[in-house]
Amino acid sequence: xxxxxxxxxxxxxxxxxxxxxxxxxxxxxxxxxxxxxxxxxxxxxxxxxxxxxxxxxxxxxxxxxxxxxxxxxxxxxxxxxxxxxxxxxxxxxxxxxxxxxxxxxxxxxxxxxxxxxxxxxxxxxxxxxxxxxxxxxxxxxxxxxxxxxxxxxxxxxxxxxxxxxxxxxxxxxxxxxxxxxxxxxxxxxxxxxxxxxxxxxxxxxxxxxxxxxxxxxxxxxxxxxxxxxxxxxxxxxxxxxxxxxxxxxxxxxxxxxxxxxxxxxxxxxxxxxxxxxxxxxxxxxxxxxxxxxxxxxxxxxxxxxxxxxxxxxxxxxxxxxxxxxxxxxxxxxxxxxxxxxxxxxxxxxxxxxxxxxxxxxxxxxxxxxxxxxxxxxxxxxxxxxxxxxxxxxxxxxxxxxxxxxxxxxxxxxxxxxxxxxxxxxxxxxxxxxxxxxxxxxxxxxxxxxxxxxxxxxxxxxxxxxxxxxxxxxxxxxxxxxxxxxxxxxxxxxxxxxxxxxxxxxxxxxxxxxxxxxxxxxxxxxxxxxxxxxxxxxxxxxxxxxxxxxxxxxxxxxxxxxxxxxxxxxxx
Amino acid sequence: xxxxxxxxxxxxxxxxxxxxxxxxxxxxxxxxxxxxxxxxxxxxxxxxxxxxxxxxxxxxxxxxxxxxxxxxxxxxxxxxxxxxxxxxxxxxxxxxxxxxxxxxxxxxxxxxxxxxxxxxxxxxxxxxxxxxxxxxxxxxxxxxxxxxxxxxxxxxxxxxxxxxxxxxxxxxxxxxxxxxxxxxxxxxxxxxxxxxxxxxxxxxxxxxxxxxxxxxxxxxxxxxxxxxxxxxxxxxxxxxxxxxxxxxxxxxxxxxx
Numbered sequence: 001x002x003x004x005x006x007x008x009x010x011x012x013x014x015x016x017x018x019x020x021x022x023x024x025x026x027x028x029x030x031x032x033x034x035x036x037x038x039x040x041x042x043x044x045x046x047x048x049x050x051x052x053x054x055x056x057x058x059x060x061x062x063x064x065x066x067x068x069x070x071x072x073x074x075x076x077x078x079x080x081x082x083x084x085x086x087x088x089x090x091x092x093x094x095x096x097x098x099x100x101x102x103x104x105x106x107x108x109x110x111x112x113x114x115x116x117x118x119x120x121x122x123x124x125x126x127x128x129x130x131x132x133x134x135x136x137x138x139x140x141x142x143x144x145x146x147x148x149x150x151x152x153x154x155x156x157x158x159x160x161x162x163x164x165x166x167x168x169x170x171x172x173x174x175x176x177x178x179x180x181x182x183x184x185x186x187x188x189x190x191x192x193x194x195x196x197x198x199x200x201x202x203x204x205x206x207x208x209x210x211x212x213x214x215x216x217x218x219x220x221x222x223x224x225x226x227x228x229x230x231x232x233x234x235x236x237x238x239x240x241x242x243x244x245x246x247x248x249x250x251x252x253x254x255x256x257x258x259x260x261x262x263x264x265x266x267x268x269x270x271x272x273x274x275x276x277x278x279x280x281x282x283x284x285x286x287x288x289x290x291x292x293x294x295x296x297x298x299x300x301x302x303x304x305x306x307x308x309x310x311x312x313x314x315x316x317x318x319x320x321x322x323x324x325x326x327x328x329x330x331x332x333x334x335x336x337x338x339x340x341x342x343x344x345x346x347x348x349x350x351x352x353x354x355x356x357x358x359x360x361x362x363x364x365x366x367x368x369x370x371x372x373x374x375x376x377x378x379x380x381x382x383x384x385x386x387x388x389x390x391x392x393x394x395x396x397x398x399x400x401x402x403x404x405x406x407x408x409x410x411x412x413x414x415x416x417x418x419x420x421x422x423x424x425x426x427x428x429x430x431x432x433x434x435x436x437x438x439x440x441x442x443x444x445x446x447x448x449x450x451x452x453x454x455x456x457x458x459x460x461x462x463x464x465x466x467x468x469x470x471x472x473x474x475x476x477x478x479x480x481x482x483x484x485x486x487x488x489x490x491x492x493x494x495x496x497x498x499x500x501x502x503x504x505x506x507x508x509x510x511x512x513x514x515x516x517x518x519x520x521x522x523x524x525x526x527x528x529x530x531x532x533x534x535x536x537x538x539x540x541x542x543x544x545x546x547x548x549x550x551x552x553x554x555x556x557x558x559x560x561x562x563x564x565x566x567x568x569x570x571x
Numbered sequence: 572x573x574x575x576x577x578x579x580x581x582x583x584x585x586x587x588x589x590x591x592x593x594x595x596x597x598x599x600x601x602x603x604x605x606x607x608x609x610x611x612x613x614x615x616x617x618x619x620x621x622x623x624x625x626x627x628x629x630x631x632x633x634x635x636x637x638x639x640x641x642x643x644x645x646x647x648x649x650x651x652x653x654x655x656x657x658x659x660x661x662x663x664x665x666x667x668x669x670x671x672x673x674x675x676x677x678x679x680x681x682x683x684x685x686x687x688x689x690x691x692x693x694x695x696x697x698x699x700x701x702x703x704x705x706x707x708x709x710x711x712x713x714x715x716x717x718x719x720x721x722x723x724x725x726x727x728x729x730x731x732x733x734x735x736x737x738x739x740x741x742x743x744x745x746x747x748x749x750x751x752x753x754x755x756x757x758x759x760x761x762x763x764x765x766x767x768x769x770x771x772x773x774x775x776x777x778x779x780x781x782x783x784x785x786x787x788x789x790x791x792x793x794x795x796x797x798x799x800x801x802x803x804x805x806x807x808x809x810x811x812x813x814x815x816x817x818x819x820x821x822x823x824x825x826x827x828x
Contacts, residue, residue, distance in 0.1 A: 040619075040621055040629065041629075041694070043627070043628060043736075043737055044619075044621040044622070044627040044628065044629045045621075045627075046621070046622065046627075048622065048626055048627050048736075049622050049624060049626050049627065102718075103716075103717060103718050106718040106719065107710065107714045107718075107719070108708060109707065109708025109710070109766075109769065109771070109772075111726060111729050111730065111733050111769075112718070112721075112726075113723070113726060114720075114721050114722065114723045114726050115723070116723065117720070118720030118721055118722060119717075119718060119720065120718050137730065139626075139734065142626060142733075142734075142736070143733060146733070146737075147708075150706050150707045150708070151707060153702055153706070153707070154705075154707040184687055184691075213621045213622040213623070213624075213627065214620055214621060214622075214623055215620075215621045246598055247598070247623070247624070249623075249624040250624075320727075324626070327625075328624060328625070331625060331643050332598070332624070332643075441610070442610075442614070443610040443611070485614060486613070486614045486615065487613075487614050487615035489615075491581075491688075492580070492617045492687060492688040492691065493615070494609060494614065494615070494616070494617055494618075495609075495614035495615065498614075
């Protein structure tokens with residue numbers, strides 16, 4: 001046994017990105033004892049890579065005809081963008097809070113790009129009726145994350161860095177803490193808490209061609225599912241139209257917001273044919289599908305990419321507004337956008353689905369909460385608009401932490417004993433993994449999973465390919481027990497961490513697959529060639545996946561409408 | 572090609588170097604090569620990673636004797652002798668093993684921080700120094716209802732420093748950090764200067780006091796390695812020079828003891 005003492009907190013926050021850190025501040029401001037647990041140093045969280053910006057109807061830049069933006073207009077664009085699958089009360093909450101969330105970050109010291117009049121700058125983004133996206137050049141996530149981290153340091157909130165959470169502690173039908181592996185020492189720690197907030201981000205790395213950080217393996221969703229909380233709408237996976245050919249590093253939508261255009265092999269501005277009004281700034285699902293169609297009709301470049309042309313913006317504007325993009329294109333593709341077009345292709349980008357929570361961020365498991373990309377509250381529905389994910393992190397990081405603060409008096413003191421037994425179980429499990437025998441290399445299963453997900457559950461889906469994909473996933477799940485980590489020590493064991501990640505990834509892959517197969521319609525990012533139309537009569541509802549007797553079970557939950565009636569989406 | 576990798580863990584008397592023969596794909600980075608080793612040869616090889624796009628700051632290490640981000644460094648450009656960097660010499664970049672830079676790439680942990688295992692160093696001292704400079708906004712008065720206004724030009728000046736990803740490449744490249752473990756180092760000082768010049772900040776030049784010591788602004792010897800190796804183009808040397816200038820003129824004017 002290599003277990004340590006048990007740490008006790010009021011609130012444990014799993015994940016140190018924007019959501020987790022914003023939540024930690026709220027918990028600390030309420031005088032509660034909270035801590036952040038993260039498998040990486042918080043500044044290495046994927047939030048840091050967010051480029052384009054954060055939507056808020058500040059109205060610093062007026063729309064066409066001098067109209068002023070409003071939260072209602074933001075909500076309408078978000079709901080329409082979601083293909084009417086978003087819960088409209090949650091959307092309204094987010095959009096109302098948006099201006100305050102942006103201003104709050106500014107007051108905390110975040111550096112935003114500015115207009116000549118000194119106000120926070122805003123740029124147009126896909127699917128938005130106004131120039132609504134507040135930005136810090138193309139490093140918005142970086143500036144926001146560093147600012148929140150500074151605030152967390154200033155309040156001396158404890159952070160357990162490089163701790164990999166192994167399990168949630170379930171006891172009497174509620175969550176009372178977690179166990180975690182201290183990566184650098186190999187020790188298993190126990191954490192007892194009245195409330196646990198999951199803020200672990202997305203699961204993009206179950207796909208090949210992902211813009212996500214390598215750490216985005218969906219650990220939080222897998223933990224929650226095993227811990228009794230359902231996952232919602234997991235089949236809705238966003239494919240971003242412009243990821244760098246070769247490495248799939250994100251090229252922000254802000255590049256098109258600033259005036260960049262997409263061109264096919266024949267030099268045609270093909271988006272004019274797919275979205276006559278919005279053209280290059282149609283929502284991401286629309287543009288990603290259009291690019292794949294260009295490939296299929298022979299108008300893509302060899303290898304599968306189109307051009308994103310920025311050169312007409314001029315060097316000054318590129319240097320000022322898109323310096324990070326320029327550097328990425330130079331470093332990773334050998335192309336300077338000042339003179340040459342950037343080769344781009346669609347790639348996995350965002351997980352709309354996640355841990356099922358109510359409008360206050362509570363899961364059905366008492367004591368367990370979730371917010372940010374790992375959760376599905378649902379503000380993005382079937383397709384997220386650019387600029388809404390950074391917004392979601394800070395708005396719901398704060399609000400859901402507020403829910404916890406409010407619920408605190410009704411949450412019982414955590415029991416130590418179940419934490420102790422969970423630690424012993426987790427410790428035994430690690431021992432078992434390290435002793436496993438078999439000849440399957442981890443990387444073969446990992447690579448096969450990613451390819452299967454991209455091929456069978458990518459931008460275009462159909463029943464045959466998805467069934468074949470699901471069969472592959474089931475086979476891989478069985479193979480996992482034949483993977484034998486070559487390295488047998490507990491301290492600093494990368495093979496062990498990657499094994500633990502892979503187990504969760506295979507579980508989530510099955511959830512995505514089952515949700516996608518059951519949803520016989522096309523909506524937002526979920527495009528089925530065998531069911532090309534949206535079917536509100538059968539599928540205007542959320543998918544829920546739970547584990548029952550070891551099997552994934554699918555059920556449904558109604559969508560909360562109220563402000564906007566579902567209509568056809570035209571851009 | 573060969574990747575030569577520094578290996579060390581607790582209990583080893585001496586670090587050793589392992590050679591791995593790789594057939595690099597076009598565009599393969601040092602980070603990609605390390606994963607290749609982990610996946611195909613030795614799954615115990617330890618290194619930090621996250622974004623693989625040069626924004627998170629996880630993977631700074633000593634590559635061919637220069638501190639760089641592994642994710643942003645292409646094997647082909649190293650082997651072709653491109654992106655040569657000339658640093659002011661310091662002991663940590665002395666020859667440790669002979670290697671042929673036309674056929675081999677040498678990867679070692681970032682200098683000036685204790686090695687935990689292989690390429691993973693203990694960043695605690697680095698972040699303690701960051702924390703020491705109190706890197707948090709202390710704005711003037713009660714916050715207005717809306718944003719505080721800022722000139723675009725002020726933002727451009729600040730961005731030079733806010734672009735820092737805290738990867739510690741500068742810390743591993745600074746000759747002074749190598750000989751004085753109490754020196755705050757380039758990243759922490761650049762961060763402190765970033766708050767000094769933030770027009771929204773109420774502290775003014777008082778901010779500079781925090782490093783007005785022999786281990787702060789005044790320890791820098793202006794080698795300039797920090798600026799040379801920074802993957803984000805941040806110039807700590809400039810911040811340090813300006814802070815010293817400001818302190819000197821205040822002292823001269825009798826505004827400071």
